[in-house]
Amino acid sequence: MALTLSPGKVPLADLEKVYWNEMPAVVSADFHAAIQKSARLIGEIAAGTTPVYGVNTGFGKLASVRIDAADTSTLQRNLILSHCCGVGAPLPEAIVRLIMTLKLISLGRGASGVRLELVKLIEAMLENGVIPVIPEKGSVGASGDLAPLAHMAAVMMGEGQAIYKGDRVTGRVALHRAGLSPVVLSAKEGLALINGTQASTALALAGLFRSHRALKASLVTGAMSVDAAMGSSAPFHPDIHTLRGHKGQIDVGAALRLLLERSEIRNSHLEGDERVQDPYCLRCQPQVVGACLDLLRQVAKTLETEANAVTDNPLVLNDDTVVSGGNFHAEPVAFAADQIALAVCEIGAIAQRRIALLVDPALSFGLPAFLAAHPGLNSGFMIAEVTSAALMSENKQMAHPASVDSTPTSANQEDHVSMACHGARRLLVMTENLFSIIGIEALCATQGIEFRSPLTTSSELEKVISAIRERVGPLQEDRFMALDLEVAADCVRSGGLVAPISDGILPDTLV
Missing domain, CATH: 1.10.275.10 (Fumarase/aspartase (N-terminal domain))
Incomplete structure (x- = not known):
């Protein structure tokens, strides 16, 4: 209908x-x-x-x-x-x-x-x-x-x-x-x-919808990485985030806490764990991804307003006068697109560091090098991590603000412009990169959690792992991996990665 x-x-x-x-x-x-x-x-x-x-x-x-x-x-x-x-x-x-x-x-x-x-x-x-x-x-x-x-x-x-x-x-x-x-x-x-501004706004909205879907998936994979690395859930204690007060941080901390609830892996080392603090990519997820969530929520308000706006010229006003103005100038959309780009960049950056942690035996608390069952003979996720680094770097390069650029057009009649359209269009590429980064993390974290057997992760994350394993099998020995990475990226893109999570855990709405 x-x-x-x-x-x-x-x-x-x-x-x-x-x-x-x-x-x-x-x-x-x-x-x-x-x-x-x-x-x-x-x-x-x-x-x-x-x-x-x-x-x-x-x-x-x-x-x-x-x-x-x-x-x-x-x-x-x-x-x-x-x-x-x-x-x-x-x-x-x-x-x-x-x-x-x-x-x-x-x-x-x-x-x-x-x-x-x-x-x-x-x-x-x-x-x-x-x-x-x-x-x-x-x-x-x-x-x-x-x-x-x-x-x-x-x-x-x-x-x-x-x-x-x-x-x-x-x-x-x-x-x-x-x-x-x-x-x-x-x-x-x-x-x-x-x-x-409809083309710019449509592209920015698509970037918003896609980045929000990726953000939710990154909370799931981020929680999985915490368990795979036998990290601590203490940094997700609600009082920590309430003391700071940012809503996004509070919501992300709560989501991670619920995702890890009753994990056998976590419970196995609540006592006797000599590590005082985890690296930031595990510990500071509420602060980083929460700030990205706040940014996307701010953008959502701007774009919802713009989507409902009259932006042509001249306009027929309520008193039946016809007046020329400048509602066609897409500066609000340009700023919104730049903000989305920053959020996409940071969600991917911290996820990539979690991937790097999981494949590094010096950091991953007992996991084999590159998550390979037989390291040396097999390279495991070595180059998947390199791919994630390449995508992260590309997103960094694309995150330069478009809104600060302008050039006069139309014989100087239109002498200041927003560059909103291509500022928003790049978000399609950036979010595709982000889908792949998070997909790679999903595969690495799943493999890492399976190495912790017979201990199991939480019931929420077990449902996600089952969904992943229906489409991508464990990496027992090296194989052609590009197809695995594409399937994993599609799980993020389609929303399939977060679909098994119970209602009320992830921040599902932006407004």
């Missing part, structure tokens, strides 16, 4: 369903009247003589050029075609669906001056699986995500290219096969479609 959107009040959880589950969406009928009212006002302005930017004028530096009423549709059509300048690989279909859904929310607020017909076409495209081909590169994140959104709008006009039932065809063919007709754009409609 399609999600019914109430623009301005769409919760983050609904957007997550759109991303992970490909749910179509429609604007609530309660908002149709406002959409139609603003469209009528724009129509009246287009027929009049008073200049209004983008309605009866040119665009950007050409805003002083007046456009005759007879040329209104041509103006909007030319705008879309001229802005289809994206390059690079197509954005994933899940991202494009999210872009279209966000555009529905923005137009549904009734401040953009588009006809209801335009909104209905986007809804029908989502319902019928007409997915525009949107090249990944070309937006600087101000004056809207012009190029990416133009490729979406082109398909609505019957131009450009789209994916329909697995085939890449022209926009006109895709619409025809789905039983839909191209739209002829009216005054301001082309501008309303491409002026906005």
Whole structure:
């Protein structure tokens, strides 16, 4: 069933369903009247003589050029075609669906001056699986995500290219096969479609959803690594974290404590353990991952607000005036993307150090070198750890903030830009790297815990180990490992790694 959107009040959880589950969406009928009212006002302005930017004028530096009423549709059509300048690989279909859904929310607020017909076409495209081909590169994140959104709008006009039932065809063919007709754009409609932050915001939301899934998985693998290394659960005592007061730290400490509860491995050395303190990668998980969780929660608020925002220009205000502004500038999204990148980097960095600890016999408290049953003859997880280090380093390099960059565009009319779009797009690569790092840790920690037999870990972690072993067997001797690593990464990516954990243990929501 399609999600019914109430623009301005769409919760983050609904957007997550759109991303992970490909749910179509429609604007609530309660908002149709406002959409139609603003469209009528724009129509009246287009027929009049008073200049209004983008309605009866040119665009950007050409805003002083007046456009005759007879040329209104041509103006909007030319705008879309001229802005289809994206390059690079197509954005994933899940991202494009999210872009279209966000555009529905923005137009549904009734401040953009588009006809209801335009909104209905986007809804029908989502319902019928007409997915525009949107090249990944070309937006600087101000004056809207012009190029990416133009490729979406082109398909609505019957131009450009789209994916329909697995085939890449022209926009006109895709619409025809789905039983839909191209739209002829009216005054301001082309501008309303491409002026906005929906591509940047969709990419940032995807980064948020993926990084949160990875964070939860890292709590599971982090707890497993504590047991594999025969580490202490004392650093997860609730009073420690209450004394500091950060909610993320408190929540992560509680999760780790519950994940390790009643572990035989832990109980076996509660007395007589000569180690005073574990390395930071085990002991400081609440402080590090908790800070990342707090950061993601802050980002979630920003992106939920932006997802519900009207970000095109000019806007039809409540008093029926049409005013130009700058809501298309994606600075909030750029900052949010940079914050997500920092969190992704740190979740991976501390997880990688746990992997390094487990494979190092000098640190792993009795585990064999590289977790190999017969070290020397077998290399075990030696190079899997190296791979995790490579991925961690790549994420560090990609974490440089995009929001601090700017370059003037459009003949200096658009002289400060956010760079939000590629700042958010890198999160897809960074989270893929993170999925692999955590997947490698899952395999290493599982192997380490099995070396502690006959002692067993907690019941919660035993369920996870069983799920892992259904897909990847123990490493008894060296084998082709790339497939194992991909399966493990997919367990993280799909949510399968955390699925066995009982409700209420992991921090499942961001807001």
